[in-house]
Amino acid sequence: MSAVVTELRLKRAERVLEVAFADGARFALPAEYLRVESPSAEVQGHGPGQKVIIAGRRQVGIMRLEPVGHYAVRIAFDDLHDSGIYSWDYLHRLGSEQPRIWAEYEAALAARGLSRDPVRR
Template sequence: MPTPTEIRLKRAERVLEVAFDDGSRFALPAEYLRVESPSAEVQGHGPGQKVILAGRREVGILRAEPVGHYAIRIVFDDLHDSGIYSWTYLHALGREQAERWAEYERALAAKGLSRDPPKRKG
């Protein structure tokens, strides 16, 4: 199991940078982490239940908190905070970022959804 050697939150850039002991380094955008949250709210409770989240282009990360010696909990500025990102899951998100992101964009398009937040009336 790869273990992080460094985790750096860059709030202004809305990116979580993670370096692992296998030499890999990933810059994971907040939007990507939010739409791939391991929480039941996003992943569902079984196969084929994943929810496609729209309108998260501008989401930020308030903080990342350690969970034991195996994970972090990310608190997003849309107040989502129930996902526990294990080291294995963070590493997979980094390795599979291009494929997962392309699939997310395909799913949004298929449902006629946008990454942009809804426009406010007024």
């Protein structure tokens, strides 16, 4: 696909990353969504069927964005997860397919009796 990002805007208070692409697409991606769909091996696993369902991240925020060449960004979350490198293509896919991906995530949580809310200790 070779998506090209023209703007990244972190809105910390809203916990949203706004992304604009050269093809005119614009997405507002919530931090929680980016965190639970991290492209890291910790979340995606090392092969098909190994994806981990991450619960309790409703309140997660983004601490910083780190450029990775001209093709991606590393996102550091305030739960200390920072190993995912989000390529422009991956961000475009997350934006384009957000309704379906989010519905699948919520269904996976429900099937496991998990919640988006953090566990209170």
